[in-house]
Amino acid sequence: MQSIVKKDLELPTLRNESSNVKGLSHPVESIQLDQGKTEIRLKNFAMKNVFGSHMVMNSEIEKQIYSQFKRLPTLPSSNIGLETILGYDEDFDFGDYLCDPASSEAPLPQLHSAMEHRLGMNSSKSIL
Numbered sequence: 001m002q003s004i005v006k007k008d009l010e011l012p013t014l015r016n017e018s019s020n021v022k023g024l025s026h027p028v029e030s031i032q033l034d035q036g037k038t039e040i041r042l043k044n045f046a047m048k049n050v051f052g053s054h055m056v057m058n059s060e061i062e063k064q065i066y067s068q069f070k071r072l073p074t075l076p077s078s079n080i081g082l083e084t085i086l087g088y089d090e091d092f093d094f095g096d097y098l099c100d101p102a103s104s105e106a107p108l109p110q111l112h113s114a115m116e117h118r119l120g121m122n123s124s125k126s127i128l
Contacts, residue, residue, distance in 0.1 A: 059085070073114035 044056045066082040083089045116122065 072111060073118060074108050074111045 044059075047059065048056050062085050063082065066079070066085055069077075069079070069081065071077040080089070
């Protein structure tokens with residue numbers, strides 16, 4: 001009876017055994033590091049059982065589409081579409097107010113030099 005129940009449910013494992021990094025000081029630390037991955041797996045498992053496997057594929061495609069939208073390197077980008085799909089807009093964390101680049105002590109890089117660096121063009125090269 002127990003083997004039939006386990007086979008029918010096919011619950012995902014709650015712990016990622018491959019991510020156990022050597023040198024962790026406590027087993028709870030590895031659980032905390034894997035919390036995001038585990039939460040996503042459980043959410044996908046529940047979504048697949050309630051709505052079907054197409055819903056999981058649809059949400060993965062939406063995540064890929066919304067993660068492609070980027071601004072120029074020096075301009076602030078909020079990725080509000082991706083945050084809404086992932087549900088991060090419902091939480092208020094330390095990163096929401098401590099990681100503001102406008103209040104940083106380091107100056108932002110210049111737009112032209114950042115784009116040249118991204119495209120692999122070095123302005124220091126000379127034609128001669």
